[in-house]
Amino acid sequence: MLVDVLIVLVKVVLTLTWTLLLALFLTWVERKQSAVMQDRIGANRASVFGLRLFGLFQPFADAIKMLFKEDFVPSFSQRFLHWLAPAISFFFVAVTMVAVPFGDAVRLFGRRIPLQVADLNAALLFVLAMLSLGIYGILIGGWASRNRFALIGSLRGAAQIISYEVALGLSLVGLIMVFPSLRLSKIVEFQGGTLFGFLPKWGIFLQPLGFAVFFLAGLAETKRVPFDLPEGESEIIGFYTEYGGLKFGLFMFADFLEVIVLSSLAVTLFFGGWQVPWLGGLKLAPWAVTVLQVLAFNLKVFFFCWLQVLVRWTYPRFRYDQLMDFGWKVLVPLGVVNILVTGLVLALR
Amino acid sequence: MKIGRVLKELLRGAGITARHFFVNMVFHTLKLFGVRTKRRGAVTIQYPEERKELSPRHRSLHRVLSREDGKPRCVACMLCVTVCPSECLSVEAAEDDDPEVQKYPARFVVDLSRCCFCGFCVEACPVDAIRMDTGEIRLASYARSGLDLPLEKR
Ligand code: SF4
Numbered sequence: 001m002l003v004d005v006l007i008v009l010v011k012v013v014l015t016l017t018w019t020l021l022l023a024l025f026l027t028w029v030e031r032k033q034s035a036v037m038q039d040r041i042g043a044n045r046a047s048v049f050g051l052r053l054f055g056l057f058q059p060f061a062d063a064i065k066m067l068f069k070e071d072f073v074p075s076f077s078q079r080f081l082h083w084l085a086p087a088i089s090f091f092f093v094a095v096t097m098v099a100v101p102f103g104d105a106v107r108l109f110g111r112r113i114p115l116q117v118a119d120l121n122a123a124l125l126f127v128l129a130m131l132s133l134g135i136y137g138i139l140i141g142g143w144a145s146r147n148r149f150a151l152i153g154s155l156r157g158a159a160q161i162i163s164y165e166v167a168l169g170l171s172l173v174g175l176i177m178v179f180p181s182l183r184l185s186k187i188v189e190f191q192g193g194t195l196f197g198f199l200p201k202w203g204i205f206l207q208p209l210g211f212a213v214f215f216l217a218g219l220a221e222t223k224r225v226p227f228d229l230p231e232g233e234s235e236i237i238g239f240y241t242e243y244g245g246l247k248f249g250l251f252m253f254a255d256f257l258e259v260i261v262l263s264s265l266a267v268t269l270f271f272g273g274w275q276v277p278w279l280g281g282l283k284l285a286p287w288a289v290t291v292l293q294v295l296a297f298n299l300k301v302f303f304f305c306w307l308q309v310l311v312r313w314t315y316p317r318f319r320y321d322q323l324m325d326f327g328w329k330v331l332v333p334l335g336v337v338n339i340l341v342t343g344l345v346l347a348l349r
Numbered sequence: 350m351k352i353g354r355v356l357k358e359l360l361r362g363a364g365i366t367a368r369h370f371f372v373n374m375v376f377h378t379l380k381l382f383g384v385r386t387k388r389r390g391a392v393t394i395q396y397p398e399e400r401k402e403l404s405p406r407h408r409s410l411h412r413v414l415s416r417e418d419g420k421p422r423c424v425a426c427m428l429c430v431t432v433c434p435s436e437c438l439s440v441e442a443a444e445d446d447d448p449e450v451q452k453y454p455a456r457f458v459v460d461l462s463r464c465c466f467c468g469f470c471v472e473a474c475p476v477d478a479i480r481m482d483t484g485e486i487r488l489a490s491y492a493r494s495g496l497d498l499p500l501e502k503r
């Protein structure tokens with residue numbers, strides 16, 4: 001019993017550390033990748049003892065700067081809620097990572113240890129629920145600021161996220177029909193085989209439309225640039241107007257975490273999770289297979305992070321009516337069509 | 350169809366930015382391994398270490414030219430003071446011993462905190478006494494007084 005608790009604790013700590021490190025690293029990737037895309041160099045001056053490492057220390061410099069900034073709460077804001085909002089935003093994004101399987105179960109000292117913090121039987125619903133609970137961070141943030149612009153921004157954000165939540169949910173229904181389970185580890189296991197003998201049996205090949213809808217809706221959920229109406233940092237005034245220092249940092253960090261969570265979900269649901277295709281032919285030691293799997297999962301996650309940064313630095317922002325049109329008139333019908341087609345194919349099979 | 354066109358253009362845009370990313374990454378990687386290439390991965394000039402060559406027509410810090418005998422060429426006619434849109438030049442005239450010259454500037458100060466580097470003073474001068482070709486562009490100062498530059502020194 002005690003050992004079980006200990007194992008879970010270790011896994012929680014490892015997952016959280018790894019995810020936070022990834023998010024920290026992603027802030028650097030975002031700056032550097034955008035720079036390279038725009039023929040610039042990007043932040044490269046932060047150094048430790050003259051060691052620059054392409055500005056890899058920049059995230060730490062940013063973090064230190066945010067830590068030492070004044071924790072300012074406007075006199076008209078509600079102190080407690082003002083403090084609570086970033087914590088909520090951050091918590092509900094970070095907690096989704098517990099359901100993501102990083103690799104297949106390993107055997108250690110006669111124990112079967114899944115490389116996943118919690119193998120929930122309704123993990124998919126859990127993830128969706130946690131992602132939608134994140135709205136409260138935005139809403140409370142806007143409300144507690146007692147700033148009209150912040151409140152309007154948070155309402156914009158809530159409307160956007162609730163709208164895209166619908167499309168996100170619909171896009172996953174087709175997937176659940178194909179892989180009849182809500183357990184993420186099961187869904188990944190289902191993606192192990194091959195299609196027609198050569199194609200890996202990944203969700204993307206069975207549910208291409210479902211993936212498109214999922215990814216687009218997910219992009220909207222992350223509240224980043226083509227869909228950054230809630231905050232609109234460059235010209236619209238958004239929900240974290242009254243935030244500064246570490247609290248603002250938490251909101252930003254939650255955004256980056258959301259990018260990672262979306263990537264992990266896309267990989268887990270549609271790109272075979274930790275599955276390495278065509279590995280069955282090679283006779284490898286179990287530990288090598290595990291290492292390869294974890295590596296494959298992280299590589300896939302990196303790719304999707306890269307893709308999201310590419311999207312963020314390529315497209316201009318939607319107008320609000322275009323945003324709503326896109327959600328309700330394009331993604332939601334496409335999601336429904338996807339369910340119908342999937343059902344038809346499954347019934348005729 | 351409209352949706353198809355939109356989709357095509359969206360993908361084309363992403364293709365362009367992705368191409369820039371990969372092409373630049375190739376050049377960055379080559380540079381990292383010490384391979385010299387004609388093109389660089391970025392157009393950035395890393396300023397304090399790397400300086401861009403200023404164009405010959407670049408307008409930098411002013412200087413007052415002097416005659417052969419070392420005296421300032423300026424005859425304190427006040428034309429530059431009059432034309433300066435920022436009203437940042439101040440010239441105090443004094444009588445010169447030479448009757449041909451008549452006047453010389455006892456004090457010639459430019460307030461760089463206000464100068465907009467338009468170059469009108471250079472254009473206005475009848476005796477070509479003031480020019481902006483020193484190439485000096487690092488003019489920042491920690492105090493306002495550091496920006497009140499007396500020009501007779503140059
Ligand atoms: S460059 Fe323009 S603003 Fe500056 S001193 Fe000359 S006339 Fe005045």
Ligand code: SF4
Nearest residue numbers: 423424426427429474
């Ligand atoms: S216009 Fe030329 S000569 Fe006249 S005051 Fe200015 S610098 Fe001197």
